[in-house]
Amino acid sequence: MRHIISLLVENEAGALSRVAGLFSARAYNIESLTVAPTNDSSMSRMTIVTSGSDNIIEQITKQVDKLVDVIRVVDLSELKHVERELLLIKVMADSKLRAGIEQIIASFNARLIDDSDNICTIELTDTGEKLEKFIQSFDKNNIIEVVRSGVTGIALGKNILQV
Amino acid sequence: MANSSEKLRGADIFVRALKDEGVTHLFGYPGGAVLHIYDALYKQSAVEHILVRHEQGATHAADGYARATGRPGVVLVTSGPGMTNAVTGIATAYMDSIPLVVFSGQVPTHLIGNDAFQEVDAVGISRPCVKHNFLVKDVRDLATTIKKAFLIAMSGRPGPVLVDIPKDVTADMCEYEYPQHVEMRSYHPVIKGDSEQIKRAIKLLLSAKKPMVYTGGGVILGNASQELTTFTRSLGYPITNTLMGLGAYPATDKQFIGMLGMHGTYEANMAMHHCDVLIAIGARFDDRVTGDLEKFCPYAKIIHIDIDPASISKNVPVDVAIVGDVKNVLSEINQQLGAQTGSIDQAAIKQWWQQIREWQSMNCLRFDRKSDKIKPQFVIETLYELTGGDAYITSDVGQHQMWAAQFYKFDKPRRWINSGGLGTMGFGMPAALGVKVAFPEATVACITGEASLVMCIQELSTCLQYDLPIKIINLNNRYMGMVRQWQEFFYDKRYSHSYMEAIPDFVKLSESFGHTGMRIERAVDVKEALQQALAKKDKLVLMDFITDQTENVYPMIAAGKGQHEMHLSPERELA
Ligand SMILES: Cc1ncc(C[n+]2csc(CCOP(=O)(O)OP(=O)(O)O)c2C)c(N)n1
Numbered sequence: 071m072r073h074i075i076s077l078l079v080e081n082e083a084g085a086l087s088r089v090a091g092l093f094s095a096r097a098y099n100i101e102s103l104t105v106a107p108t109n110d111s112s113m114s115r116m117t118i119v120t121s122g123s124d125n126i127i128e129q130i131t132k133q134v135d136k137l138v139d140v141i142r143v144v145d146l147s148e149l150k151h152v153e154r155e156l157l158l159i160k161v162m163a164d165s166k167l168r169a170g171i172e173q174i175i176a177s178f179n180a181r182l183i184d185d186s187d188n189i190c191t192i193e194l195t196d197t198g199e200k201l202e203k204f205i206q207s208f209d210k211n212n213i214i215e216v217v218r219s220g221v222t223g224i225a226l227g228k229n230i231l232q233v
Numbered sequence: 234m235a236n237s238s239e240k241l242r243g244a245d246i247f248v249r250a251l252k253d254e255g256v257t258h259l260f261g262y263p264g265g266a267v268l269h270i271y272d273a274l275y276k277q278s279a280v281e282h283i284l285v286r287h288e289q290g291a292t293h294a295a296d297g298y299a300r301a302t303g304r305p306g307v308v309l310v311t312s313g314p315g316m317t318n319a320v321t322g323i324a325t326a327y328m329d330s331i332p333l334v335v336f337s338g339q340v341p342t343h344l345i346g347n348d349a350f351q352e353v354d355a356v357g358i359s360r361p362c363v364k365h366n367f368l369v370k371d372v373r374d375l376a377t378t379i380k381k382a383f384l385i386a387m388s389g390r391p392g393p394v395l396v397d398i399p400k401d402v403t404a405d406m407c408e409y410e411y412p413q414h415v416e417m418r419s420y421h422p423v424i425k426g427d428s429e430q431i432k433r434a435i436k437l438l439l440s441a442k443k444p445m446v447y448t449g450g451g452v453i454l455g456n457a458s459q460e461l462t463t464f465t466r467s468l469g470y471p472i473t474n475t476l477m478g479l480g481a482y483p484a485t486d487k488q489f490i491g492m493l494g495m496h497g498t499y500e501a502n503m504a505m506h507h508c509d510v511l512i513a514i515g516a517r518f519d520d521r522v523t524g525d526l527e528k529f530c531p532y533a534k535i536i537h538i539d540i541d542p543a544s545i546s547k548n549v550p551v552d553v554a555i556v557g558d559v560k561n562v563l564s565e566i567n568q569q570l571g572a573q574t575g576s577i578d579q580a581a582i583k584q585w586w587q588q589i590r591e592w593q594s595m596n597c598l599r600f601d602r603k604s605d606k607i608k609p610q611f612v613i614e615t616l617y618e619l620t621g622g623d624a625y626i627t628s629d630v631g632q633h634q635m636w637a638a639q640f641y642k643f644d645k646p647r648r649w650i651n652s653g654g655l656g657t658m659g660f661g662m663p664a665a666l667g668v669k670v671a672f673p674e675a676t677v678a679c680i681t682g683e684a685s686l687v688m689c690i691q692e693l694s695t696c697l698q699y700d701l702p703i704k705i706i707n708l709n710n711r712y713m714g715m716v717r718q719w720q721e722f723f724y725d726k727r728y729s730h731s732y733m734e735a736i737p738d739f740v741k742l743s744e745s746f747g748h749t750g751m752r753i754e755r756a757v758d759v760k761e762a763l764q765q766a767l768a769k770k771d772k773l774v775l776m777d778f779i780t781d782q783t784e785n786v787y788p789m790i791a792a793g794k795g796q797h798e799m800h801l802s803p804e805r806e807l808a
Contacts, residue, residue, distance in 0.1 A: 132543035
């Protein structure tokens with residue numbers, strides 16, 4: 071099962087490598103990992119997408135929680151939550167293709183952010199699954215470059231990850 | 234405490250902080266990056282520095298010191314090769330949850346990342362084998378970081394902590410004050426067990442018809458032997474200890490049925506296999522204990538007490554989990570248990586004991602007592618008798634380690650000191666040295682094999698310099714015995730590189746280091762030789778016992794087998 075684990079960590083050199091190192095040392099899956107500071111500059115928030123049996127996920131959260139730099143851990147998948155990922159994609163856009171591209175952009179609620187040199191640069195923020203579908207809407211041969219941010223997520227309502 | 238307006242150099246802060254932390258011994262080896270610190274050490278006498286001969290020796294000595302005393306072992310090494318040499322010892326301590334604080338010198342901050350002379354990424358290299366580590370970039374953080382390092386090493390599930398200190402930090406000046414307390418919002422080990430879970434555990438324990446108590450190193454680390462003994466006696470249930478847990482419960486007590494696991498006793502493993510309620514205390518269901526997990530304790534409901542939540546249900550799913558400090562949890566269980574033991578099904582327990590006595594009658598640890606050749610088991614048994622079971626015994630890794638665990642009956646905790654988790658050859662002698670530093674009056678013996686012993690043989694010099702007259706019991710079978718045993722059983726006796734050619738003359742070797750050496754070749758001489766060596770209270774004696782080369786460790790559970798599928802001896806194959 072796919073899980074989204076969210077962590078608050080001390081904003082210290084080495085915190086990221088401790089978490090990443092734990093995943094590789096214990097042979098846990100890691101699909102994506104994002105990290106950035108929060109509104110409190112002493113803390114960073116990390117989101118890890120991983121997969122494994124219930125047992126393994128339990129071990130992952132416990133082992134991560136054991137790291138001295140980790141302040142809080144939550145498995146977002148157990149709560150009502152949203153996940154979002156940012157995609158930037160460049161596609162070929164000559165006059166023949168343009169109409170199709172505009173249609174795809176409209177139907178996914180994506181945003182055209184640049185149109186130059188016969189190349190469209192498009193931005194879409196949505197769930198990982200939607201991004202996947204969006205990418206598949208283009209002819210493979212017309213895709214020039216794809217960059218995804220990795221998933222971030224947040225629990226909804228009164229479930230708050232804080233110190 | 235220092236006057237708060239006083240300014241000190243980083244190196245002096247380091248030394249003062251150790252003193253204020255109550256550190257009395259430091260195991261180390263100098264080098265460029267730590268020369269300021271060595272200069273500060275020279276000018277004081279509160280902390281005694283013990284100069285080892287290799288940084289691995291420093292970590293093992295500090296580790297032995299920590300295991301025997303319960304206080305943290307402290308190490309100082311230089312940057313680069315000094316730090317990398319220490320890694321084996323750090324990993325050894327990590328696997329057995331031993332509190333060490335290791336200080337490594339580092340190149341000056343402005344050179345970090347520059348491939349400077351003797352630079353290594355100490356924090357990166359040590360990360361997977363420490364509980365936590367720090368790089369101190371500013372002298373103003375030094376005292377607080379040292380305080381945190383000791384707190385982390387000693388609390389919760391203990392473990393080694395590395396503090397990497399760049400050379401310029403040891404030269405910079407700042408005001409010194411050693412913090413009384415440090416708070417870390419991300420670090421709060423659980424102490425008290427959940428009382429609902431404790432109630433459930435007690436109910437389950439009292440309902441048992443074939444109960445089993447299985448305890449590990451956590452009971453020793455948590456100083457909970459007394460509580461464990463009270464607990465086990467009040468129930469009257471059988472108890473087994475892991476290799477790391479020996480001594481937590483008196484081995485000579487009739488409720489103790491021996492060590493369990495790969496080379497555990499037949500009765501302990503059979504009782505594990507057949508029990509209906511198992512309580513695991515400060516033990517982690519290691520693969521050398523469980524054998525094949527599919528076949529592990531098939532009939533048992535399992536209770537598990539451990540300070541580390543990640544140890545619970547890691548290998549074996551449990552029915553009642555209690556996260557907490559074992560001493561705290563066991564005292565609470567003992568309090569509540571008091572009046573309730575009346576409800577134990579005594580008839581069933583009696584029957585269970587009868588079954589266990591039957592398994593015991595197999596006499597699984599028997600060996601040939603008539604042989605002229607020296608049987609290694611006999612040496613240990615004799616050592617046990619002559620020391621009244623009261624010596625500190627360290628060990629290396631191999632057959633001799635298993636025989637020591639089987640034949641020396643430990644009645645007290647912290648007397649049996651071995652590398653159970655990492656299985657580090659070379660651990661035993663420096664560890665013994667560390668124990669002797671802590672307890673100069675005690676009898677400290679290292680039971681080793683000729684292959685393990687030479688891995689840190691240089692520490693014989695340290696023993697001479699600091700007058701540490703340990704006893705070295707070298708069970709010399711001219712083989713890497715444990716490797717040979719596996720090759721005999723599982724590789725059709727193809728003894729690939731397990732034979733030790735060109736073995737040194739250990740008597741001369743010991744003498745060349747300024748110590749005494751003895752060679753013992755006949756079984757009849759064993760006792761007298763040991764008596765002589767033990768009587769030489771002020772001499773390190775290396776006793777080279779030329780043992781039976783073909784002896785194997787029994788019983789044995791082969792890899793992939795269940796606990797009930799033991800080999801007892803070549804003549805007595807079971808299962
Ligand atoms: C540093 C290290 N290298 C290799 C091993 C693998 N190993 C385990 S036991 C053993 C043989 C030990 O031989 P010896 O010290 O003579 O003890 P014996 O088994 O003969 O009692 C070896 C090589 C190890 N445990 N540690």
